Amino acid sequence: xxxxxxxxxxxxxxxxxxxxxxxxxxxxxxxxxxxxxxxxxxxxxxxxxxxxxxxxxxxxxxxxxxxxxxxxxxxxxxxxxxxxxxxxxxxxxxxxxxxxxxxxxxxxxxxxxxxxxxxxxxxxxxxxxxxxxxxxxxxxxxxxxxxxxxxxxxxxxxxxxxxxxxxxxxxxxxxxxxxxxxxxxxxxxxxxxxxxxxxxxxxxxxxxxxxxxxxxxxxxxxxxxxxxxxxxxxxxxxxxxxxxxxxxxxxxxxx
Amino acid sequence: xxxxxxxxxxxxxxxxxxxxxxxxxxxxxxxxxxxxxxxxxxxxxxxxxxxxxxxxxxxxxxxxxxxxxxxxxxxxxxxxxxxxxxxxxxxxxxxxxxxxxxxxxxxxxxxxxxxxxxxxxxxxxxxxxxxxxxxxxxxxxxxxxxxxxxxxxxxxxxxxxxxxxxxxxxxxxxxxxxxxxxxxxxxxxxxxxxxxxxxxxxxxxxxxxxxxxxxxxxxxxxxxxxxxxxxxxxxxxxxxxxxxxx
Numbered sequence: 001x002x003x004x005x006x007x008x009x010x011x012x013x014x015x016x017x018x019x020x021x022x023x024x025x026x027x028x029x030x031x032x033x034x035x036x037x038x039x040x041x042x043x044x045x046x047x048x049x050x051x052x053x054x055x056x057x058x059x060x061x062x063x064x065x066x067x068x069x070x071x072x073x074x075x076x077x078x079x080x081x082x083x084x085x086x087x088x089x090x091x092x093x094x095x096x097x098x099x100x101x102x103x104x105x106x107x108x109x110x111x112x113x114x115x116x117x118x119x120x121x122x123x124x125x126x127x128x129x130x131x132x133x134x135x136x137x138x139x140x141x142x143x144x145x146x147x148x149x150x151x152x153x154x155x156x157x158x159x160x161x162x163x164x165x166x167x168x169x170x171x172x173x174x175x176x177x178x179x180x181x182x183x184x185x186x187x188x189x190x191x192x193x194x195x196x197x198x199x200x201x202x203x204x205x206x207x208x209x210x211x212x213x214x215x216x217x218x219x220x221x222x223x224x225x226x227x228x229x230x231x232x233x234x235x236x237x238x239x240x241x242x243x244x245x246x247x248x249x250x251x252x253x254x255x
Numbered sequence: 256x257x258x259x260x261x262x263x264x265x266x267x268x269x270x271x272x273x274x275x276x277x278x279x280x281x282x283x284x285x286x287x288x289x290x291x292x293x294x295x296x297x298x299x300x301x302x303x304x305x306x307x308x309x310x311x312x313x314x315x316x317x318x319x320x321x322x323x324x325x326x327x328x329x330x331x332x333x334x335x336x337x338x339x340x341x342x343x344x345x346x347x348x349x350x351x352x353x354x355x356x357x358x359x360x361x362x363x364x365x366x367x368x369x370x371x372x373x374x375x376x377x378x379x380x381x382x383x384x385x386x387x388x389x390x391x392x393x394x395x396x397x398x399x400x401x402x403x404x405x406x407x408x409x410x411x412x413x414x415x416x417x418x419x420x421x422x423x424x425x426x427x428x429x430x431x432x433x434x435x436x437x438x439x440x441x442x443x444x445x446x447x448x449x450x451x452x453x454x455x456x457x458x459x460x461x462x463x464x465x466x467x468x469x470x471x472x473x474x475x476x477x478x479x480x481x482x483x484x485x486x487x488x489x490x491x492x493x494x495x496x497x498x499x500x501x
Contacts, residue, residue, distance in 0.1 A: 102397075
């Protein structure tokens with residue numbers, strides 16, 4: 001069997017004295033769509049941000065395609081990456097879609113999509129543009145390729161952000177509450193694109209409040225509570241038969 | 256009157272010199288300002304300390320005094336250093352070859368040109384003001400912009416040059432433009448250390464022709480021309496780099 005695309009072992013993260021993650025284990029294989037649920041403050045966003053080291057884990061291992069991200073101890077700052085080069089290389093293989101879109105506001109839509117391929121991965125510009133145009137076509141925004149992010153609606157911006165993520169041909173796509181900042185009527189267009197991606201076999205880690213997405217699209221659900229995995233499994237099983245009282249409560253309040 | 260009593264050519268050369276001093280000082284000030292701003296925002300307390308001392312001292316002393324200090328003080332410092340270096344080197348060499356007559360390796364007297372001193376001083380002064388402008392501009396850039404750059408694997412140089420710099424400049428432009436106007440006018444001070452800029456030439460010319468009003472009026476008009484052109488250029492730049500929204 002090949003190594004999992006992503007594995008997280010016994011991950012801990014503290015901010016000062018506050019331990020946010022208390023030992024998380026997670027494995028994602030090629031094509032897995034994993035939804036991470038939990039109340040606010042449960043640590044779900046922190047978990048996602050630890051995967052690409054936007055937050056540095058206090059302890060624990062992260063492996064991408066079997067490659068361990070090396071850490072070392074620093075006297076002042078605690079655990080830090082041993083090689084920033086390795087971290088940058090791994091980050092370039094993991095694409096993130098943010099709650100607040102975070103499209104680069106000084107670049108046009110097409111420039112946003114080709115930025116990482118050209119300036120991080122070294123893809124020739126012409127080639128990157130051809131690919132970016134196809135991706136924008138796919139998220140339905142080819143006509144807006146020369147617009148600036150500020151000229152688009154939230155839903156359109158998030159679709160551009162998804163195209164930007166796809167442009168680096170990521171091993172794993174990380175979605176950090178991708179629909180939480182959107183007006184209700186714009187949520188659908190983003191979820192449609194995400195369903196498409198799941199169906200074509202992308203490996204996705206999705207922190208979300210969209211129960212329908214978690215239940216219908218993902219093949220695995222993780223419910224976090226106070227920094228621990230409280231419930232996990234196939235959505236059809238755990239939504240019908242939650243073993244944890246807290247998860248039962250959680251789904252009943254959200255629905 | 257239009258040949259300025261025979262001073263037209265030399266005056267034009269002075270006007271050009273003023274512009275050169277201003278532009279080169281601006282370049283130095285922007286570089287120093289960026290470095291100081293980054294130092295102030297860094298996690299290193301040593302760098303933050305140095306940058307804070309720099310901006311505090313420079314902004315707290317009149318430009319005129321700084322100019323005199325750097326020009327005359329810098330002159331003495333360089334010459335002392337050169338003297339001491341020669342003495343030290345000769346001492347060392349005499350130890351090896353006592354019979355040889357050793358001479359100076361650096362010239363006995365190094366003359367700092369007022370041109371160079373003027374640019375360094377003005378660049379140094381305005382670097383401190385630019386540092387504050389840039390610091391504010393960097394803080395004004397939304398955190399998510401750099402976070403996205405990090406998440407997509409950019410190293411810190413790419414993050415700065417591709418994302419931070421173009422975005423901070425739109426926030427920095429109004430302050431930068433202001434600093435530039437003040438800097439341009441501050442170049443009038445280099446005349447006191449003997450640089451043949453248009454202010455110095457106007458002074459000399461009005462002395463010999465007894466027409467101070469004419470000459471200083473022309474100086475005023477040239478400065479006004481420079482600042483007017485700058486202002487329209489800045490307006491254009493602010494428009495070009497403004498955040499694109501509907």
